[in-house]
Amino acid sequence: MATKGLVLGYNGIHPFGQVDLKDRASVQDLLRTLLDPLEPFFSPQKARVRCPGSTAVRFDQAASEVEGICRPLWGLSCLLAGGGEYRGTQWWIDGIASGTDPESPEYWGYPRDNDQRMVEMCPLGYALAVAPEIWNGLSEKQRGNVEMWLGNSINEKNMPDTNWLWFRVFANLGLKKNGGRFSQERLDGDIKHLDTFYRGGGWSNDGPEGIHQMDYYSSSFAIQFLQLLYAKLAGDEEPERAGEFKKRAHQIALDLAHYYDKEGRAIPFGRSVGYRFAMCSFWGALAYANVELPAPLTWGMVKGIVMRHLRWWQTQHNMWSPSGTLTIGYSYPNMYIAENYNSPGSPYWACLAFICLAVPEDHPFWTSKEEDQWSVLPLTKEIPQPKHIATNIGGHCMLLSSGQACSYPMKGTHAKYGCFAYSSEYAYSVPPGLFSLEQYALASQLGFSDDGGEHWKARRLFEYAGLERRASVPVLVSVWKPFKGVIVRTILVPPQEEMPNWHLRIHKIKTGREVMTADGSFAIMNENSKNGRYLDLYNEELGEGTSPLLIGNYDLSTPAAWSAGDAGSFAVSKGAVGIKCLETGLNTSRRANLVNADPNSNLVESRTTIPTLQHTIRAGETVWYISAIYAKPPAEGVDKKSYLDGWNNPPKIPEWLKGEMLV
CATH class of the missing domain: 2.70.98 (Beta-galactosidase; Chain A, domain 5)
Known part of the structure; x- marks a missing residue:
């Protein structure tokens, strides 16, 4: 029997736009309005999510559907890590089990060199690291399948010389946190190479010397964001490395604060802006990693950037498909802005924004009153x-x-x-x-x-x-x-x-x-x-x-x-x-x-x-x-x-x- 999903008719307002956004619980509710419309699009064994839209990308259809299930994991895992609950958590546990099982008809397939599947290993690795109910929900055989798919396959393959290397770091980190088979050599080598992208003042290039690309991938989409997550998860074992990543975030924060206006809008710049509210992820990651804020920023200002940003996106009522899923585009569905790697499931990288839900409710990010950073920043x-x-x-x-x-x-x-x-x-x-x-x-x-x-x-x-x-x-x-x-x-x-x-x-x-x-x-x-x-x-x-x-x-x-x-x-x-x-x-x-x-x-x-x-x-x-x-x-x-x-x-x-x- 088909699951009934959301249908937005003439002048329909998505539930995302109806949440009264004011505190941690309301942000949890906001995330649930993103996850709920995905339910009808799960495959029978839950390993794949085929978001509405038949557009093709530079990779195969199976990888596109792996995006569909793995990218929302950013939101779900942050919710679970912060003590929240979601009625569909078992969908993802079942999907991970069947997707990594070579005998399953919904098997994801081992990645080849430079395979899109490597990208989706990042949210899966993070989820395994912070949400124990996922790993504990798998049998011993299923855990072995996850180890083989997540660790052995990616460690044997070539990857683009870009922020992608962080994805292999988190694949290994997720296994390491659960006692699974992983490669410390690969993990250390990738971080050492990623450090060669660093240019100073907190900023990293999205690539080696000769490339000058410093967009949201340098901050909220990947590099700064993942550095901070790593500092949080591996800081006790690697305090020197974690300290360096926090130092970079401390330095770059006063620059990045200029990219968000008083209404909460981020300045659209660079590629992948179809990830929408992922643009504010850096600020939640600051709180998650317990970074000391540079003066004159306060946690009220950081909270204000995130909350105003999410509220602005709540006003963009045309960005949804009729069934309530995110579309390819920005304020409305638009294939002209799309990159050749934007599948119907790609926009769910936006779930990075919900890293704030992994921040404890007693952290000053949540207990502070919202403030405007423009009261203290130079114009x-x-x-x-x-x-x-x-x-x-x-x-x-x-x-x-x-x-x-x-x-x-x-x-x-x-x-x-x-x-x-x-x-x-x-x-x-x-x-x-x-x-x-x-x-x-x-x-x-x-x-x-x-x-x-x-x-x-x-x-x-x-x-x-x-x-x-x-x-x-x-x-x-x-x-x-x-x-x-x-x-x-x-x-x-x-x-x-x-x-x-x-x-x-x-x-x-x-x-x-x-x-x-x-x-x-x-x-x-x-x-x-x-x-x-x-x-x-x-x-x-x-x-x-x-x-x-x-x-x-x-x-x-x-x-x-x-x-x-x-x-x-x-x-x-x-x-x-x-x-x-x-x-x-x-x-x-x-x-x-x-x-x-x-x-x-x-x-x-x-x-x-x-x-x-x-x-x-x-x-x-x-x-x-x-x-x-x-x-x-x-x-x-x-x-x-x-x-x-x-x-x-x-x-x-x-x-x-x-x-x-x-x-």
Whole structure:
């Protein structure tokens, strides 16, 4: 008989969004609303979970279904480790038994080299280490099968030279904690090699020398998170190593605190953002490992980051399938943002966020009153290792970014790592197609086309990237080549307190071929408040609309759709965004319009428009672009008519830049 599951109909609200999130017990309830909808999708012997969705990934279907059962283990094991209970715990015990049994029809299969199954060994190893009811629920023969599948197989295989090595560490640690067969040699060797990824200031690269990728894998998704779990579980036996991991967490905490805004939103940056609320996992792991907080952070602030973050995700009602399971996407189902390793079960890596449930209820993480970290943090901070400048001046948390790139050109990698700015309010966009600006959706990017605007290239790889200073102001400088014979030197200048809603992007471009350029501001929701249709020309009484006119795709010749570059273009809906050029009269004649981005290109808003400056540079020319980008997010109690209050007062060209332009 089929198990009845959750069905979300028209305007249905997932139980996840209905939990009154206020304390440890309510977070336990929140987790249960994630686990319950999985029940109908367990296989007969419980070894696999086939989440709704028939999308394929780069690995086999069996491995996809192993993800489906193992990733929710992060949440279940944290719940059990903290003394909580779940009615379906036996499902996982039975599934582990049958999945590791070579004679079972639902056997998971031994991993090959670089096999996805290795990833799922990490939550299984952790679960065995902290939830004794799982190991104790297995017979002697079943334990032997787990030892063989979890230990022998992974210790004999090659793994990617990335954060994956931590997964083998936890496979061995889980067996070690239960007296099973494991490899101490492999465990020590992997941690020793992972230490070569360390770069200082608490930050680790997601890979060896030559790769500069410091995203959420460096913190909440993997490296910092797993270092802290290891420090907790192996600290008595290895106090020196545990102390080093805690020291790194202590150092990085004041950097990472800048990635979460007052509403609890994390700044979307990098790959795997479909893991959603896993972004806040680091903070629960701090408490779990009993790390001493760096001043001026308090446990009330740490608790506030986690709780506000979870509450924000409770408002994202479109991220669920009709049966109540998490979908591939961010704020809504979206395959365009997906990596080639995102199966229907992948999003349950989000369960890392529930490490806070393994924290005892008498820990100050739970007993403290929630506080706002922005009452003590500087509003602007240079973060040297990831090459970020973090700001919270203009009503949203924003990162200026240079120098990062994934080790391989994944889908949308230029958007995930190469944008000039990333915002907690205005999420990045990815290209849903390969023709025209509408499909490339170049939000916070400078694009180049050498074929008349059909194909575009933006910043991805760098010849140089560094934090520098200009007249005491921190700036990010990068040198990059979108095409052979085209070289760009970019300077990113953060907002200043006297003009909080503006930041500057400065580009010196030298080209040996004719190229079209498109310089995009942030993307913003392209819906009016009256009937949900696309934004009309700006209406002062309504406090929404665009300037110039937003005309839709493919019609770029309408005069009303363009304005001069110094007049710029803007859009007002959820706050306001816009872009103006400051170099008018120097050596360019850029024009402004709005790019009607293809639907589902943005992580948060399914319909967006991007204020953009466009121009053509002739072969042999050298030009300077000085772009002023405006962003004023909405805020409670703020009149919509005030969103453009700073628009007619853009910043001036800095004096130090005038000097550089003469060289």
